[in-house]
Amino acid sequence: MFKVGIIGAGNNGKGHARCLSNIEGVKVVGFADAVMDAAQAASDEFGGKPFTKHNDLLGADVDAVWISSPNFMHAEQTIDAAKAGVHVMCEKPMGLTLDECDAMIEAHKAAGTKLMIGQSTRYGGSLKKLLDMLAAGVFGRLIACWSTRLGHYAAPSPGHWRVNPKLSGGVKMEWEIHEIDVLRCIGGKVTSVYGSMGYSREDVPDYDDTFAAILTFEDGAFGRLDASQGARIGFSNRGLMGSKGMAYLHGRNEIRYKTDDTNGMQTIEVPLKEHEKPEAKLAKLDEDTDFVRACQEDREPTITGEDARVNIEIALAILNASEQKQVIPLDANQPLPKMPEV
Ligand SMILES: NC(=O)c1ccc[n+]([C@@H]2O[C@H](COP(=O)([O-])OP(=O)(O)OC[C@H]3O[C@@H](n4cnc5c(N)ncnc54)[C@H](O)[C@@H]3O)[C@@H](O)[C@H]2O)c1
Numbered sequence: 599m600f601k602v603g604i605i606g607a608g609n610n611g612k613g614h615a616r617c618l619s620n621i622e623g624v625k626v627v628g629f630a631d632a633v634m635d636a637a638q639a640a641s642d643e644f645g646g647k648p649f650t651k652h653n654d655l656l657g658a659d660v661d662a663v664w665i666s667s668p669n670f671m672h673a674e675q676t677i678d679a680a681k682a683g684v685h686v687m688c689e690k691p692m693g694l695t696l697d698e699c700d701a702m703i704e705a706h707k708a709a710g711t712k713l714m715i716g717q718s719t720r721y722g723g724s725l726k727k728l729l730d731m732l733a734a735g736v737f738g739r740l741i742a743c744w745s746t747r748l749g750h751y752a753a754p755s756p757g758h759w760r761v762n763p764k765l766s767g768g769v770k771m772e773w774e775i776h777e778i779d780v781l782r783c784i785g786g787k788v789t790s791v792y793g794s795m796g797y798s799r800e801d802v803p804d805y806d807d808t809f810a811a812i813l814t815f816e817d818g819a820f821g822r823l824d825a826s827q828g829a830r831i832g833f834s835n836r837g838l839m840g841s842k843g844m845a846y847l848h849g850r851n852e853i854r855y856k857t858d859d860t861n862g863m864q865t866i867e868v869p870l871k872e873h874e875k876p877e878a879k880l881a882k883l884d885e886d887t888d889f890v891r892a893c894q895e896d897r898e899p900t901i902t903g904e905d906a907r908v909n910i911e912i913a914l915a916i917l918n919a920s921e922q923k924q925v926i927p928l929d930a931n932q933p934l935p936k937m938p939e940v
Pocket of ligand 1: 606667671690691716
């Protein structure tokens with residue numbers, strides 16, 4: 599039996615617990631949450647023991663933990679798990695600084711334990727299909743790609759961790775680390791970053807909730823990010839333009855595209871697996887299964903710390919570019935994002 603624990607028994611931690619409970623050979627043995635009621639409620643629902651201290655869960659004979667606490671705790675808890683000899687699937691964003699990311703990677707290397715980061719958008723079937731079409735030359739040479747993610751996040755209170763940039767990392771980390779990841783999956787290595795930050799909340803004026811950025815890829819193509827948690831009209835789109843065609847992702851599982859060879863716009867529907875349907879509430883099942891198998895088969899996890907660290911480097915470069923009003927160059931010696939095989 600592969601024994602797992604969850605650190606952070608909020609919405610997302612319980613989502614992982616539901617998925618893990620559905621994987622054969624996996625047993626959820628405990629939850630650690632700073633709030634005992636949250637740990638207890640999760641234990642009541644999924645089994646296992648409740649704890650308030652993550653180190654107590656780490657000492658409770660677990661093979662791996664899923665870290666789903668607020669972002670500012672990811673580094674400390676990931677490092678403590680390595681010291682306890684426990685594998686880690688840590689939620690995005692990996693850490694809030696590059697020093698944190700480096701320490702997380704080093705700790706798991708030293709311990710010989712596995713570390714994966716929850717860049718869950720890589721598990722979407724329509725992104726995988728879009729990348730296969732791009733690689734097959736359907737759209738020609740990549741010219742540009744983009745992610746627009748505008749919405750309104752009404753945080754419960756100005757004191758909530760999500761709207762404190764020191765605790766969450768701001769929108770660049772909390773939402774947009776997914777979108778940065780998607781653009782890297784499409785465009786590859788990022789060599790420079792420019793960005794401009796916006797601050798729309800009067801109750802939390804230092805919370806960076808809005809930005810636009812341009813990432814330049816190694817081969818000269820570029821990626822655009824347009825993000826806001828302060829937009830009163832929700833509007834989202836991810837897509838790409840090539841020398842022979844254009845495509846965008848629509849809804850959960852559609853690709854809409856037009857190329858020089860098609861007669862009008864075409865639609866491809868990428869069938870959702872049963873567990874991917876919203877009513878199944880098992881959105882993270884593929885991701886969680888992938889990490890469990892990586893531990894059991896003693897292989898490198900699909901999304902390594904070194905890979906996810908690049909997203910943090912880009913998010914921080916967006917803020918630096920905005921503050922310095924300068925293009926920030928990045929070292930192109932960076933891992934390419936790897937897509938899952940599940
Ligand atoms: N990959 C994804 O798609 C995705 C989706 C949602 C959330 N997330 C990530 O998951 C994490 C949690 O998000 P959420 O929506 O569940 O947040 P949440 O606020 O609902 O839950 C966080 C939980 O952590 C607990 N907590 C606070 N400090 C703690 C500590 N020191 N140790 C242990 N527990 C502590 C809180 O009491 C709360 O129960 C965040 O890092 C978020 O970015 C990822």
